[in-house]
Amino acid sequence: MNNQVTIYTDGSSLGNPGPGGFGVVLLWGPHRREIAQGYRLTTNNRMELLAVITALEALKRDGLEVTLFSDSKYVIDAVQKGWVFGWMRKGFAGKKNEDLWRRFLKVYARHQVRFVWVKGHNNNVENERCDLLATTAARGGELLEDTGYRPEVPTPAGLPLVESR
Secondary structure: OOOEEEEEEEEEEOOOOEEEEEEEEEEEOOEEEEEEEEEEEEOHHHHHHHHHHHHHHOOOOOOOEEEEEEOOHHHHHHHHOOHHHHHHHOOOOOOOOHHHHHHHHHHHOOOEEEEEEOOOOOOOHHHHHHHHHHHHHHOOOOOEOOOOOOOOOOOOOOOOOOOOO
16 A cells, blocks of 8 residues: 655635634545635634644554645744754743644654645645635634634733833
8 A cells, every 4th residue: 555645735814813724635646635624713824734734634544654745934944944843842932833833743753744845826736726725714604713822912012011110
């Protein structure tokens, strides 16, 4: 049986933060599966990362050779440059999306994953399909709550973050 899987992913947020969604295309031999889901309030980076997680979690066997195409420098650089592993060693102190990065690391360890960056909106058929799935999901009527999303509280201009005495 073939151990090689090709995955395309994309995330979208209409507003950032705003309604968001992700799209996934999984290709394994003659098999094709598409996955999409939308959320009421989230960010683009969360959707990019959740697309990758969802795709890897959808694989039914461990130890697969996965080539994953994404247009997210956030996700690809965090893995390829080793940042996420340093964040993990430091307990994700001060890092956004800790919940998703922890979930990613669990599923990432189950496979041999090679990330390939593709330029978004550049006529890559499968990346364009993922973009359509993600934006359609973000505009859909079945939007879930992104329970891990923590909105940042804006600091009014000119005011210190910490009260001084």
